[in-house]
Amino acid sequence: MKEGPSIEYMLDRLAAIPAVFMKEFSSGGDIDSGIILHALVNDLLLDTGESPLTSDEIKSIEGLRNKKNYHRLVAILCHLYHDQFFIENRPETGLVRKIIFSQKLQILGEAVDNEEIFISDPDRREELCRLALMAVNLYPRGEDENRSKERLATLDSIERKKILDKTRQAQQRAREIREAMLRKEAEEAASKMSRE
């Protein structure tokens, strides 16, 4: 991994996201009804030295229209990467494309309640900026590789959601067991010939 821009730089960049990136995307290619997301991605790929989107990739982006949070994350990443730093220091070929089309980004979208949170919540902002750097093999200036990985791990929304889901499941199970025990204590037991 190499050193990239500082995390503060990335956060500033994120804070300066144009309002239009956070509005509804165009649904039928009509530019007046909002940003055309695949066009945004295509511009980014070209400006960072990648090949343009294939028709399958365009279909893939459009096909995920019901994944609103994923689409918003793609738009935010386009803004983050469309920075002078990444245009001048082109990431290794394929990496930007890989994160845009990754399962991880879709899962990350599912892990949050609403699409605004990556702008409004400080931890989620930092997580996304760090993820953007990590995805193109960079760590923030002033840190080292290990520290940046550790910090990202502590902010990991997917992991956090897994833990919350597990906790919720455990609480639900505990409730079921407690209820079953109370119900069955009041009922008859199974006959046995000795006592304890």
Place this chain on the structure above:
Amino acid sequence: MLNTDIPKALIERVPLMKKEWLTLYRIMGEHPHAPKWNTECGDRIFESDLEFVREYAGKLEQKRVEFRESPQESVLCRCEELKHRSQWFESKLSGINIRNDWHRVPVMTRSHMQSKLEWIVPSDADLSRLVVNPTSGTTGHPIPAPNHPSAVGCYDPLIQYALKMNGLATSCSGNKVAAIQVCSQQKTIVYHTVHSYLDGAGFAKINLEKNSWRTGESSALYINDMKPVFLSGDPHSFLDYINRGIEYRPEAVLSTAISMERIVRDKLQSYFKCPVVDMYSLNETGPIAYSCPHDPAKFHILPHDIFVEVLSVSGEPVPEGERGEIAVTGGRNPYLPLLRYLTGDTASMSFKKCSCGEISPALVNLEGRKLVLFRTKSGKIVNSIDISGIVRSFPVYTFTFIQRSDYRCTLKISAGGELTSRSAIFMKERIESLFDNEIKVEIENENILLKDKSIPFICELEL
């Protein structure tokens, strides 16, 4: 034959009930001197459960285990499998090679079983078959343990095995009363049923207390007419049986729930003139060990699917012959797999070959729960079970009941705001009535959780 004559409610309790078992069932229930039954109960065993119990019985006979300091392979495999199904096993076995470092596995305690039950119960266990068997209350701090009819059904072959090893040659199966469980307390459930595993053999749980019967002679007449193959109960109930002069002598006596002192054993043996078998069994674990026919101070490990060890305070296994706390791993209860579960009782382990022919290791000098009896000034005996029965009906976390040498009684409790002062007075009055209101009971609320192994009953009266 059609099941049309079998009451629907009975089929719910004994799902495999057969028409030919009804006669015995009715004789037991409708006998002119039958107890005043106050509940109904059955084995709740389905066909698949019966197959499980039969298979278990076969393995119990054929797979006697000779483990030493490490668990047998079958128990280790079950632990490995539970790592994926029980959060307790997953967290406690994480990073431990159980085949090499078994002693590093953390212990499970009674308080874990109360506070972390949902960690222990496997996540995929179907709770619809869960049953909760009441405990006698002799320990004072009973743990309501979830159980499954098939695991409870395994008590039958386990008991049969222990009785057979102690010389009972008669079969308990078929058209006969296999057992009567004798209780001696102010209040308890009494019922009669038949057991599917024993091909419809009868079983009754009775209470010798006079209010449980129609006449003063009914208990003796009923037991005599039922002719159970064996009697089960605890030392106190057997002593009461003898004191009441009940003449019926079974072919074996099975004592559980509290330790049997040698003097009590001698008394039972001379009265009943049959094998007297002591079984070490807990509600959370099921039967653990049975008394050796050649040396009743020794308890052979009974089930083949548990691993028993004796541990120091720090959780390390103690050398053979040294006293420590008994820990149990394994078992067949699908809701309560055990992992080094500390029973709270102590013993030392013996791996020596036994002259009785049993090859499983033995617990020696077992210090289980002692029988504690209290007295009124006029000499009436008060059973600790009745005291715990009252205390348990109130929101009390833990307690210790002490009778001083001058007959005064103190009930130390740990209870939160749920126990109102009005309830506490009611509890005190109920306990005092057990002592025929001759003795005052002081209640002290410690407001802190008494230690796990605090002694629930202490009697300082001189004998």
